[in-house]
Amino acid sequence: MDGISCSRLSKSYGRSKALDRVSFSIPHNGIFALIGRNGAGKTTLTRILATELMPSSGSATVDGLDVVKDAVELREEIAALPQEARAISWMTPRQTVISYLMYRGLGYGEAKVASDEAISHVGLEGHANVLNSKLSGGQKRKVLLASVLASGARIIFVDEPTTGLDPISRSEIWSILVRLKKERLIFLTTHYLEEAEKLADKIGILDNGKLKAAGSLDEIRKLVKYQYSIRVLQKDRKTGIKEGEEIVGEDGYAQIMTTEKEAYGLSTGFIKDRVKFSINQVSLDDIFYYIVKKPLNAEEEKEEGEW
Amino acid sequence: MGRRINQINASILVNAVYAMQGYPAMLISNLLSPLSIIIIVSFVSHGMLTSIAIAGAFMTLFVGGGLSIQADLAHLKNDFKFQDMIVSSPTGALAYLVGMALSELIFILPSLTVLIILAFLFLHASLSAMLVIVVVLALMYTFATVFGFFLSTITTDVLQSWAFSGILSILLTTIPPVYYPITYIPLPYRYVAYISPTTYAAGIVQNALGFLPLPPTTLAAYWVIIIAVALALFAVAIKKNKWRDA
Structure with missing residues (x-):
């Protein structure tokens, strides 16, 4: 089964190009981490793939379905946790997960059973009936992760899920993502290079709307002439x-x-x-700085469609 | 069909049931707004306009309740990024809109109950008048919710949505002659009131209750106007809303 594939995918806002002919393919399992500086185009790419935003040109398929033409069918297979998404303050974790599952088509009873399972999966069983507004930042993020986890979606988009969290909360979120990836494809964006290095099976480096590199850490290492x-x-x-x-x-x-x-x-x-x-x-930090700060020469830089 | 109903019920839970459970004070604020105007109009008119004010409070409740979808959806969309999560789920724009519209209706139920009690005490409406009121309120509610939904999809900040709410609420329920007959407005200013569809809706309701005599042709024109406005806005909102960002 297919994972994600993009071909010359572009997005422009007026004259500014948020994404510039991005092409890559990733398999249907594991974690793909997209790294890049703020404004590199990570969220734009994620939103297009998650069918929240229309591309300007090019094409993309997720799970073999076109993100524009087959969006309705595709939405049955995907779940997205947007950047800066927050658990709704007047709801409890259980209510949050139940309502999200009902939006995905489940009945209340079914959703309740699945929500209890997901809440315990993320370690929030003791807080299931506490208002989200009373939870810590890490716990709120876990509530949303529990929602997408319970959805059973095969492909999950998580946009900067650990931004602003303390190291312990971050590592707890990492554990959840590692458990999630066993039967799914997780498309993760982050600007924490350590996160990508620890979690990802494949990494993409996006800079100024262009995909500068994509592959396993070892494959990306080979793009840098220093080891x-x-x-x-x-x-x-x-x-x-x-x-x-x-x-x-x-x-x-x-x-x-x-x-x-x-x-x-x-x-x-x-x-x-x-x-x-x-x-x-060389660590991913070294590689990232090397690739982002220095333009790769003609031999190193691949044409679109080859990642 | 069952899946659509579950999706609609999800919106009712999120925006009405859980919201009322989480913050019960919202119910009191919801109730006080129409009641306060009834009280003021009754005092100022020495009780003469109490009945009309009660009929007007129904209009305010339904139009205001429908319009509040705008601020609620903008809040969910911009502050919680909730709409993005739903866009990439199997729920479509129409199911989301219907669910949220029903949630606003559930939200006004306690206030509606109080108004119905007041109506039984002061209005003494005939069965046919009640039917007219129900149809007019349903049309105004449709108008307000689809207009609110449309605005919510283009607002980018909750402050902007509060500004829209304030302006619309004044334009649609405070300035138009909802709590008193249009004949109370001096003639040159009366024409301004005709800009608002609620003026026509209130005219129909006041006519049905016997407070405002209208010639049959005028009454028919009022009906045509409110039906046309509701349908036109429904079409525009469905066609032009930005469910998936461009």
């Missing part, structure tokens, strides 16, 4: 780099991205000079 990231106190260093890029932060530490061979040479030198340093494979 290692070294962090060292600048004043302790005795040697410079022959190959790679370095940034010295205000904390006095240099962040060096370099090749395996250069990393080996630098590490050997630091050990010999008794300089403290750390070395890691």
